[in-house]
Amino acid sequence: MRITSIETLWLNEFSNVLWVLIHTDEGITGLGETFSGSKAVEAFIHETAALKLIGQDPMRIEHLNRELLTYVGFSGQGAEERGRSAIDIALWDLFGKVVNQPVYQLLGGLCRDKVRTYNTCAGYKYVRNRPTWGTDDWGLEQKSEGPYEDLDAFLNNADELAHSLLEQGITGMKIWPFDTAAVKNNGYDISSADLNAALVPFEKIRKAVGDKMDIHVELHSLWRLPGILKVVKALEPFDPYWIEDPIRMDGFDDLRTLSERTSAPICASETLGTIRDFRSLMEAQCAHIVMPDVGWCGGITETKKIAAIAEAYQRPVAPHDCQGPVVLAASVHMSLALPNVLVQESVRAFYDGWYGELVDTVPRPTNGFFLPPEGPGLGLNLLPELWTRDDANRKVTDA
Incomplete structure (x- = not known):
């Protein structure tokens, strides 16, 4: 078998x-x-990656993943790394189709029969028609598409939102009310x-x-040490499950100082890419929960290595997901197969909303848990x- 395009x-x-x-x-x-x-x-994939892939055996996933580590972009989360991540996910999907097995089976089989999810309280418009987004642009000005406009809800009716989630068996919620103040x-x-x-x-x-x-x-990495110390102190009485990305992940010394000043676990970070970045995070001993994003850090191949590094440091992994349905599917497979996964992120406004406009099978939890995909x-x-959509942008590179 060879890659043709x-x-x-x-x-x-x-x-x-x-x-x-x-x-x-x-x-x-x-x-x-x-x-x-x-x-x-798109430019990286067609100008660089395709030249390395076409004609190759797609079953050599580890080899191809290494081949796509470029001289510029071998670390971090630039376009090269995001492109390598998408390609790696596609190679694992292809592998599963060749052997007629789900990806979680290829990763060594199930470590658990189900994995708990929490709801990131974004809304339906958080991604749609938004080429950029920030703390002052959450899509709230647009008309809601359904009952789960959870970003507006956590800002204004967090009590009702909590009841709504519990009714669906979801026992965790992620909110970010400090962003505008930052x-x-x-x-x-x-x-x-x-x-x-x-x-x-x-x-x-x-x-x-x-x-x-x-x-x-x-906290979206928006804070500096003096400001975030005030925030985490004020949060202590509410017993947060974790404090996520309180500062930019280029300041591990400050992150360690912060972790020593709060009883809440520090979670980091979706903004890190490849095992190199996560190795530095673990060596700094400043995070309690490790959060890679399979669509940003190098794909399934790299994420399982990051999880192994975390396991060596006795740290759990909580895969990040606030993207599209394919990344969520890949994350769920990994969350079921990796031994040290704590919980899987998901967004109900996404899987009950726009995901259904894109894929034939939407990953969605049952009573607060993701089950093994079929x-x-x-x-x-x-x-x-x-x-065939009018707004489709398609490009093909072949031999």
């Missing part, structure tokens, strides 16, 4: 989601995905008024459901009508 597809409506399809001379195709900067990733002072400080306003959702959640709900605090490979395919 590399195809990419992205849609103007979801311009940050890029799909990669690897075609072979035996008619079997693998599907991968990544997120952010689709045009740049922007005011570039993360160096927070006023008493802004601090108290950001604590309101936590007060509502604890008053409404007590300790039945785990609260994951997302079918070979990742277990899902892009809908055929995507290629």
Whole structure:
């Protein structure tokens, strides 16, 4: 079997989601995905990666993953790394289809029969029609598409949101009410008024459901040490499940100082790429929970190595996911197969919303847990009508 062509597809409506399809001379195709900067990733895939892949045996996944480590972009999360991630995911999907087995089986089989999920409280418009996004642009000004406009809910009705999630068996929720305050002072400080306003959702959640709900605090790497020390001190009474990405991940000394000043576990980081970055994180002894993103850190091949490094340091892994349906599927397979996975992220406004416009089988939890996906490979395919949409951007490189 040989790779005959590399195809990419992205849609103007979801311009940050890029799909990669690897075609072979035996008619079997693998599907991968990544997120952010689709045009740049598309350029890397066709100008550089395709030249290394076409004519190769797609079953040599480890070899091809190493081949795509470029002289520029061998670390971090640039376009090269995101492209390598999408290609690697596609190669594992293809492998599963060749041997008629799900990806989790190829990774060594199930370590658990199900994996708990928590809900990242984004809304339906968090990705749709948004080429860029930030703390002042969450898509809230657009009309809601359904009942799970969870970003607006955590800002204004966090108590009702907590009840709604518990009714679905979901016992964890991720919120980020501190972001706008961070922007005011570039993360160096927070006023008493802004601090108290950001604590309101936590007060509502604890008053409404007590300790039945785990609260994951997302800080989007927006803070500096003086400001974040105030935030974590104020959060202590609410017993957060973890503090995620409190500062930029280029300051491990500050992160270690912070971890020593709070009882809440530190979770890091979706913003790191490849085993090199995560090795440095582990060596710094400043994070309690490790969060790789399979669509950004080098794919399934790299993520399982990152998980192994974390396991050596006796740290659990919590795969990040706030992207498209293919990355979620890959994450679920890994969460079921890796021995030290703690919990799997998901967004109900995504799997109950726009994911269904893109794939034939939407990964979704049952009573708060993801079960083993059915079918070979990742277990899902892009809908055929995507290629004929007016906003489709398709490119193919072949021999």
